[in-house]
Amino acid sequence: MKPVGLEHYLVVSGLLFCLGLWGVIVRRNLLIIYMSLELMLNAANLALVAFSRFNNKLDGQVMVFFVITVAAAEVAVGLALIVALYRKKQSAHVEDLTTMKS
Amino acid sequence: MDLAFIIIAVLTLASAVAAMSLRNLVHCALCMVMTFAGIALTFLQLNAEFVGLAQLLVYVGAVAILIVFAILLTRSEDAKKEVRFVSSSTVVGFGVVALVAVSLLAAIQHTQILPPQSVVAPHVSVKRIGEQLMTNYVLPLEVIGLLLTAAMIGAVVIAMREPDPADSVDVQQRNGSPLKLDPDSKKTAVVANE
Numbered sequence: 001m002k003p004v005g006l007e008h009y010l011v012v013s014g015l016l017f018c019l020g021l022w023g024v025i026v027r028r029n030l031l032i033i034y035m036s037l038e039l040m041l042n043a044a045n046l047a048l049v050a051f052s053r054f055n056n057k058l059d060g061q062v063m064v065f066f067v068i069t070v071a072a073a074e075v076a077v078g079l080a081l082i083v084a085l086y087r088k089k090q091s092a093h094v095e096d097l098t099t100m101k102s
Numbered sequence: 103m104d105l106a107f108i109i110i111a112v113l114t115l116a117s118a119v120a121a122m123s124l125r126n127l128v129h130c131a132l133c134m135v136m137t138f139a140g141i142a143l144t145f146l147q148l149n150a151e152f153v154g155l156a157q158l159l160v161y162v163g164a165v166a167i168l169i170v171f172a173i174l175l176t177r178s179e180d181a182k183k184e185v186r187f188v189s190s191s192t193v194v195g196f197g198v199v200a201l202v203a204v205s206l207l208a209a210i211q212h213t214q215i216l217p218p219q220s221v222v223a224p225h226v227s228v229k230r231i232g233e234q235l236m237t238n239y240v241l242p243l244e245v246i247g248l249l250l251t252a253a254m255i256g257a258v259v260i261a262m263r264e265p266d267p268a269d270s271v272d273v274q275q276r277n278g279s280p281l282k283l284d285p286d287s288k289k290t291a292v293v294a295n296e
Contacts, residue, residue: 004104006215009148012111014206016118016137018199023122025195031127031173035134038165039118042141045157053148062234064153068160069246073253075165079172080261086176087263 009050016043030082030092041071107147114140127173135166152228 016039023036045064052060086092114137121133138161145154235243 004107007210007213008107008111009144010210011207012115012144014203014210015115016141018203018206019115019118019122021202022195022199025198026192027122029127031169031176032122032130035121035130035169038161039121039134039137042138042157042161045153046141046144049145049148049150049153053150058230058234061150061153061231062239064150065156065231065235066239066242066246068153068156069250072160072164073250075168076253076257077260079168080257082172083175084260092176 006050006054010047013043013047013050016040016046028094030085030094030097033094034078034082038071038075041067107144110140110143110147114144127177128170131166131169131173134169135162138162138166152231 020036020038020040020043023039024033027033027036045067048060048064048067050060052058052064082092085097089096091097117133117136117140121130121137124130124133138157142154142157142162145157148154
């Protein structure tokens with residue numbers, strides 16, 4: 001059997017990214033869209049760590065560290081926004097958020 | 103192929119699929135936690151202990167708790183509003199996702215991947231990452247610190263309950279009523295309110 005190579009990790013990463021994209025496009029709940037965004041970030045992280053491991057460079061992991069930090073900041077602000085929005089509209093569905101339409 | 107890799111990858115992908123397709127929000131969040139844990143395990147498998155443990159702490163610890171909190175805070179009665187039907191957006195979304203998936207996989211398959219430079223996994227210690235962060239990446243590190251501070255303040259400001267005008271009138275009347283007997287103290291109270 002072939003040993004696990006870079007391409008296997010990249011395939012897993014690509015599939016995870018596509019699942020996240022699927023969630024962002026199709027689902028209608030803000031929180032699910034939000035989790036899908038996180039999933040896409042994680043898929044990119046997986047690719048970065050795989051590249052870092054198989055090229056014997058440390059830069060990928062440092063990059064992942066920064067991405068995780070930015071994602072944490074995004075979580076804090078995004079969830080606060082969703083909760084504030086829910087207080088105003090009593091809904092977390094994208095169909096109900098049409099204030100800027102028309 | 104490594105059996106552990108297959109198990110972890112299948113588990114991660116399956117829980118991601120479940121998180122994207124389940125209807126109950128709490129179930130979605132729990133499946134998503136499993137996906138994050140699987141990704142952390144993959145990091146550990148790739149000899150990236152620091153990043154893997156950071157992923158475990160940040161995502162499985164903090165982000166999961168925050169998401170569950172947000173789900174419980176924003177749970178509304180119309181949970182069944184998201185009915186299962188095939189709308190035009192589903193079809194378009196499926197098309198876009200299929201396109202992206204095919205192009206990504208084709209790109210991966212057709213790329214000439216160089217053999218790993220070292221057969222033995224490199225030992226990446228936290229010390230080396232710390233040295234990198236303090237030498238080559240010191241400016242991004244500072245910017246990230248600033249960003250985190252700004253995000254924290256921003257989250258607090260956004261999530262703070264806006265002062266309701268009706269409430270504040272109530273409070274003023276309640277505070278002002280016992281003072282009406284004395285005009286002088288009322289004046290000072292108004293000044294204090296302003």
